[in-house]
Amino acid sequence: MAGLVRLQNEIERIKKEYFNRNRLAENNRQVENEAAIKIQSWFRGCQVRAYLSHLQRKATIIQKTWRGFKGRADFRQMAKAAYFIMKMNFYHKMSVRIQRRWRGYYVRKRIHNYYARKRYMEGLVRKNEQIRRDLDDYSEVQRREREKQALERIEREKNLQAQRLHFLLSTKQCPGIFNSPFRPGPDEMELRLRRTKPQPSTTSPRNRTSLLGNRSPLAHTSAGVPTALGAKPLPPIPSKKPQGPFREPAEVWAQRQRCLEPSLRVQTSITDLEQAREQLYSEMWRNRVVEARFQPFSKAHQNRKYEGLVHTSSSFQTVPYGSKHFREEHPENLQGKKGTICFSSS
Amino acid sequence: MSQRQVLQVFEQYQKARIQFVQTVAELATRPQNIETLQNAGVMSLLRPLLLDVVPTIQQTAALALGRLANYSDDLAEAVVKGDILPQLVYSLAEQNRFYKKAAAFVLRAVAKHSADLAQAVVDCGGLDALVICLEEFDPGVKEAAAWALGYIARHNAHLSQAVVDAGAVPLLVLCIQEPEVALKRIAASALSDISKHSPELAQTVVDSGSIAHLSQMILNPDAKLKRQVFSALSQISKHSVDLAEMVVEAEIFPSVLVCLRDPDEYVRKNVATLMREIARHTPELSQMIVNTGGVAAVIDYLGDCHGNVRLPGIMMLGYVAAHSENLSMAIIISKGVPQLAICLSSESEDHIKAATVWAFGQIGRHTPEHARAVAMANVLPKLLVLYMDTDSSEDLQIKAKKALKSVLQKCTYLPALEPLLYDAPSNILKHVIYQFSKVLPHDSKARRLFVTSGGLKKVQELKAEPGSALQEYINSINNCYPEEIVRFYSPGYSETLLERVDKYQPV
Structure with missing residues (x-):
């Protein structure tokens, strides 16, 4: 209780005290707070700086390691x-x-290839020379041929001219215009005139058949007969009979002019028969309608019988021995012989 | 009046007609009569006679018409305008062979002049009738028809195509195989005319198997036939490599060369043309010609002939040389360069000169060896003269310049270059100096010779713009010599020496 009383006594002072202290605290609060903030900020600043520098150091270490690597x-x-x-x-x-x-x-x-090229060029030179030579030869041959042809043509023309001028040929009595007596020798044309024969007259119709050359003997006679019979050449002028054992000239002339009268045997060709046969065959071939040949019956050719010749009287015929049988048998000789047994008849 | 008297009138009329027509046909052979005949209205008189009852009169009238139309363009035009062609075409199918021949002659005479007239013949159905005539038995008719077809096909590709479409080519090939030389000749000429226009037409001609038959006739003794055969072969082979190879495969080659010595110059010309057309396609074909000795034959041929006949030979050498340096060398060793030099100096016409100059350019442009061969034939001064000559044509000048340039760029043969220093214009001189600048640093003898011949002096006298290519070349030449020598030869050196004398003060 005493305590309580003491407290009771004290309460006022405590109250005062309390208020005083509160007031003091209130008065100092601002300053203290600021000081505390200052201290804290300083501390925190230090802390963060230290951390940052720490981080920086670490980063540097990392970077340097990485960069080195x-x-x-x-x-x-x-x-x-x-x-x-x-x-x-x-x-x-x-x-x-x-x-x-x-x-x-x-x-x-x-x-x-240098050497190949060189070889090729040398070969080419040789080839060129050869071809030049060949061409020269060829052209030379051609030229000669042309010249020859030209000469021949000129010669032909000259001959034709000479044929046309044949009447200017000089005779023994009268020299022609090409055979001047004042010159040592006759003109070239004169010699040519002497060589050539006069042109055959073109007015008479030519015997065309004689040009063909391959007349049959029959045609020959038929063509020859009328000239021999109708237009006989004139007989020679009869002079006196030649000395010696000769016939009359007229007779000789007639004999010479007699036309050929061959016998039938001579007229006919030696191959006449063959030709006729060939013609027959060809005609048969031409006219045939069925191409397939006629075939005889199956065994007809086997049992062909021999037909004797018409003109002979002998009775030769094929012997059956060797083809039909191989043993000689003459049954008719054996007939009636003693000691033989005849099985065939009676 | 008796029957005889009545008939006599007709007989007289017929005789008069015959005489008239024959006289006109006779007169139409001479050009001086044509004018008079035309003025006398011969066309309108001949036209009814084409429809005469007597075949002789018809034929002779057609013949007269043909001769008139053959004479000039106007008369052919008059025939077309006179509506004569349909009549002829109609009767071409109907009449006998003499009339056909005459009618084909008229068609040919009309078609010959121009593409329009030939088109007129085509338009009136002439082609089919002519093609039917080609199937005729008589060679004369075939010849006339083939001739007319050839004249129609000659003008342009369109007409030629029309002839081909009418089916003429196989029949023409058959005509070539006939025994008559005249027919062969004309059929070959017609084939040549057909195939000259385009590769397709040539291919059609080849497809009908004409090459084999044409190549068989190469050694035919008839010169005119050979002309046409070679012309046809060259027209076929000019279009493409394939066609040329087909022609070559017909084994024409060594035997063609023989015809380069033919007495007929057109045969030779056509052979050379054929070789040119074959050679220009590929190096292989050229090589083949060279290997058979064709180049030597052509070079000999150049020596044999003159004028335009030379042209294909010269061009053939140019084409062969253009392909490769080996082929070019083959021409050089076949003695082609001197022959071409002779051609260059002896020919007077510009186009032949131009071809020769071009050939020189092609031969000399490959290597220094080739250029040397060209230069040693003393061609370069001639080329320069042709280039500088104001009379020569523009084409020749361009070709001469190109040839000079291409030869000079390879030429290291200094004695031939030396004369060019003195009279070449600057655009040529550039190349000459360049060649000197390339050779002189490596050749002491040439350096010495260059000085003694006065070349160095000439070089010092040249005015070159500083910095230009020419100045560079001159500098590199000057660098080959000691400075005193260069100065000694430079113009105005004596004056400077004299000045030094003036200034010199004796001590």
Whole structure:
């Protein structure tokens, strides 16, 4: 209770005290708060800075490690590439060397082979010479032929001229115009006139059949007879009979002019029969309607019987021995012989 | 009046007609009568006579018409305008062979002049009638029909195609195989006319098997036939490689060369044309010709003839040389260059010169060796003269310039280049100097010779713009010589020396 009383006594003072302290606290609160904030801000600032610097250090470590790693990798890569490039250059150089050799070889061998070209050119020169020679020969031959033909033509024309001028040929009594007496020799035309025969007259109709040359003997006689009978050439003028055992000239002339009178045997061709047969066959062939040949009956040809000749009296015929039978048998000789047994008859 | 008297009137009339027609036909053979005949109205008088009852009169009238139409363009036009052609075409199928011949002659005479007139013949159905005539037995009729067909086909590809469409080609090929030389000749000429226009037409002619028959006639003794045969072969082979190869495969080759020595110059010309047309297609074909000795034969042929006949030979050499350096060398060793040089100097016509110049360009453009061969024939100064000559045609000048350029760019034969230094214009001189600048650094003898012959002096006298190609070439030439020499030869050196003398003060 005493305590309570003390407290009762004290309560006022405590109240005062309380208010005082509260007031003091209130008065100092602003300052303290600011100071606390200052302290806290300072501390936090320090803390964050320390953290940041810590982070920075760590980042630097990471970066430096990474960069070192990366740089080394890059360098390795670069070195590899450089090595590769160097290698490739070397290979290229070597391949160029190989290709150079090969191309040189190939071109010299196949495309521009100097020796082959030279050979070809030499061959060409030879070929050219040969063809020039051949062509020269050929043209020479042709030229000669043409000249020959021209000469022949001129000769023909001259001959024709000479034939037309045959009446200008000089005779023994009267020299022609080409045979001048004031010259040492006769003109060339004169010689030609002497050589050529006068042109046959073209007015008379030609005997066309005589040109053909292949007349049959029958045609010959039929053509020959009328001239021999109708238009006989004139007989020679009868002079005195020649000395010696000769016939009269008129008789000789008649004999000479007698036309040919061949016998029938001479007139007929020696192959007349064959020709006639051939003609017959050809006619048969032409007129035949059925192409298939006639076939005899199946065994008709086997049992053909021999027909004796008409003009002979002998009775030769085929002997059956050897084809029909092989043993000689004469049954008629055996007939009636003693000691034989006849099975055939009676 | 008796019956005889009545008939006599007709007889007289017929005689008069015959005489008239025959006289007109006779008169129409002379060109000086044509004008008078035309003025006298001969066309209108002849036309009814084509329908006469007497066949002789018909034929002679057709003959007279043909002769008139043959004479000139106007008269042919008059025949077309007079509606005579349908009548002729109609009777071409009906009448006897003499009349057919005469009618075909008229058609030919009309078709000969121009494409329009030939078209008129085609339009009135002349082709079918003529083709039927080709099947006739008589060679004279066939000849006349083939001739008319050839004249129709000659003008252009369209007409030629019409002839082909009418089915004439196989019959013409049959005509070639006939024994008559005149018919062969004209059939070959017609085939040539047909095949000259386009590859398709030529292919049609080839497809009917004409090449084998044509190639058989190469050695025929008849010159005119040979002309036509070679003309036909060249017209066929000019179009494409395939056709040319087909012609070559007919084994024409060594035997054709023989015809280069033919007495007839047109045969030779046509053979050379054939070889040109074959050679120009591919190097292989050219090589084949070279291997058979064709080049030597052509070169000899160039020596034998003159004028236009030479032209195909020259062009053939050019074409062969253009293909490859080997072929070009083959021409050089076949002694082609001197022969061409002779052609260049002896021919007077510009187009032949132009062809020769072109051939030189083709021969010399391959290697220095080729250029040397051309230069040694002393051709370069001639080319230069042709290029500089104001009288020569433009084409010739261009060709000469090109040839000079292509030869000079390869030429290392300095003695031939030297004369060009003095009289060449600057555009040619450029190439000459360039060649010197390439050769001189490597050849001491040539350097010495260049100085002694006055070339260096000439080079110093040249005015070149600084920085131009010519100046560069001159500089590289100057670099080959010591400076004193160059200065010694440069113009105005004596003046500078004298100036030095003036300025010199003796001590």
